[in-house]
Amino acid sequence: MTTLALAGVYRSFGPIEVLHGIDLELHPAEVHALIGENGAGKSTIMKILGGYLAPSAGQVLLDGRPVTYASGPEAEAQGVVVIHQEFNLAPDLTVAQNIWLGREMGGLFLDHRAMREATQGLLDQLECKVRPDARIRDLAVSDRQMVEIAKALSRNARVLIMDEPSAVLTHREVEVLFRQIDRLRSQGVAILYTSHRLDEVSHLADRITVLRDGAVVRRAGRGELTEDGMATAMVGRDLKDIFPPRRTSFGPVALEVRDFHVPPLVHGVSFTLRRGEVLGISGLVGSGRTELAEGLVGLRPHHGQILRGSAPAQVRSLPEAAAHGIAYLTEDRKERGLLLTKTLRENLTLSTLADFGAPIISRKLEDAALTRAISDFDIRAPSREMAVGNLSGGNQQKLLLAKTMLPEPEVIIIDEPTRGIDIGTKSQIYHFIDRLAREGRSVIVISSDMPEVLGLSDRVLVMRQGRVAGELAGEAIRETAVVRLVMGTSEEISQNA
Amino acid sequence: MRDRLTLSTLGPLAALFALILLGAGLNENFLSAANVTNVLARSAFIGMIAVGMTFVITSGGLDLSVGSMAAFVAGMMILAMNALQPSLGVGLPLALAGIGVAILVGLLAGLANGLLITRAGIEPFIVTLGTMGIFRSLVTWIADGGTLSLDFSMREFIGPIYYGGILGVSWPIIAFAVVVVIGEVVMRHTRFGRYCEAIGSNDKVARYSAVKVERIQLLTYVALGLLVGFATVLYVPRLGSASGSTGLLWELEAIAAVIIGGTALKGGFGRVWGTVVGVLILSLIGNILNLANLVSPYLNGAIQGVIIVLAVVLQRRKSSAEGR
Incomplete structure (x- = not known):
């Protein structure tokens, strides 16, 4: 059973085709890692999954039925939530205001207390010490990422698409993030995860899809692909010498x-x-x-x-x-x-x-x-x-x-x-x-x-x-x-x- | 970015040519030497100020006070010359003293704006909105609500600064041309111009690239103050007087000219020759309305307004194409 899938998806920008027939399946209660070099087409795939771009040809399937979303918010209404790498947060609003933006609680008057408390609950889950009243502008980049994740959690997502969420997080925060991902997975959420850190991928992913130049070059289950194997598949050549040999003599x-x-x-x-x-x-x-x-x-x-x-x-x-x-x-x-x-x-x-x-x-x-x-x-x-x-x-x-x-x-x-x-x-x-x-x-x-x-x-x-x-x-x-x-x-x- | 000849670059130029053709078609006197000189000479004041404004806006600033500043400088210049006339007599020394006072006052006024913005860290909009009121109010107060007039004999003596010239080209036009050429070279080919663009694009990057951000910004306001001083030196001989309504709305015309010319209002990209085109477009509209009886000259402001909005729409298209 698949929650969200791409079937034979092509996408062109002008005369240039950047995706050449992608098939991808996200299953409930699974973390699916999508890896590839910059420009391999990861972002385009995530945008299509999240409803921000339409495929030029091929289909997006939600629960096996073809869907066409008019926009990202429409996809979110169906439980498909994207955590963007470039943050979608209003810098002058508070954490709570951002998390509930467009879905504010309350009737004629906003229920600030309920939103603050719900926000506090989400932040506590993430072990994030940011106050719900803090302005985004005053937060460190890693805290903003946590707020972005809290926002996604608040939406009760069925499919969560994470675009390099760990890139700006510290070691400790990454651990918290992983615990949250585990929790969401056990609740049956289908997760698409991208990262340049291959150690994270082998730790997290139940399924790995490797992209190169807009096409899938490798699919693997958990444990089938070593980090070296992933790197080789992404680059298309052997990468024995990622690091140069160590230097031996130093000057004054x-x-x-x-x-x-x-x-x-x-x-x-x-x-x-x-x-x-x-x-x-x-x-x-x-x-x-x-x-x-x-x-x-x-x-x-x-x-x-x-x-x-x-x-x-x-x-x-x-x-x-x-x-x-x-x-x-x-x-x-x-x-x-x-x-x-x-x-x-x-x-x-x-x-x-x-x-x-x-x-x-x-x-x-x-x-x-x-x-x-x-x-x-x-x-x-x-x-x-x-x-x-x-x-x-x-x-x-x-x-x-x-x-x-x-x-x-x-x-x-x-x-x-x-x-x-x-x-x-x-x-x-x-x-x-x-x-x-x-x-x-x-x-x-x-x-x-x-x-x-x-x-x-x-x-x-x-x-x-x-x-x-x-x-x-x-x-x-x-x-x-x-x-x-x-x-x-x-x-x-x-x-x- | 190198200034390539694209549609958005050519837009203002095309508009200028269209206006010239329109003017020539409507009135045979439009291209006469007298009319061309008149238009260019009247453009010179705003034009010189607009060149300075180009640098201020390019580096991410704004100066709303230039019109009031011009009135204040003119008032001070007249006051000083009238006060010094008994001791210096009518002649070159008095004229030079007046010019010196105008330039000095302009420089100090620009310095005041610049220091408040860079040292006290107040928004340029707020600072210059404040000084706009202060300068104009000071002139009105000094003139006691009326007009400050230069003594008649001295007015005769310095008249040629506006009306005279060499080889049939009047001094304001020559001065304007010199300012434009220097401005274009400074913007395009010197460190100062490059730094202005860098600061306007992203002042943090400029700071991390060892650019002395505050000093450059301060200099743009000082240079603008100086240019207001120069412009006033050319303006005072024309009427020989100043009042609370001297230079009214010049700041808007100068800013509009800069924007029409293709300089980005949010900073980061400046085009001095574009500013010149913008100034000429704005003054030609007024001139054509006066010469032709098609539309009431009272609608001058409305037509200028339409042009300004159009220019920004064109700019928006261009930047969205770049910001892909």
């Missing part, structure tokens, strides 16, 4: 940080970084990782010592950080990293524009820099004049990396290098990072992606509540050790470190 200390504070979030952090070394920083979102990085490049007020080589460096602003050869690549490429409506060239040179001629900017120099960036970082853009917002996430990230590397910094702090990026491009970015280290630069990688931290780092610094909880090097870098430090269940390691 390039950066030393002593007793560094970024009030009110980071306290007394000290560490060193050698030339040619990749230092991973792990920790929950909110553990002060990003604030530490932003403090180190002068984006936040701080006190404490920064030494470059053996000379003290004063870094009160980004230009001062650049002068000391320190660069920062933000975790938020769409809101802090790139101007989405501008072209590749304008984005590439924005932070180093003074090097491209004054007072008149030399278009020729800029174009040359872009040509070099495109070849150095394998940026695939259909046109150099297109708006960066129309590039895929992976190519945006490569462009952002090129922009950060333009002033040739010696210390590069990369915050979430591969968030929301497919496995093929991820691997490419890992090799770029390795190349930077082998050129004698020092790289700090801040990441919530555990395999990434484990696979890339020569040394791992774990942060918890604004302090260094511990440091691991060499063979000691193991997932269990990192997780223990992240969660704060192993005091003795942090003392020995």
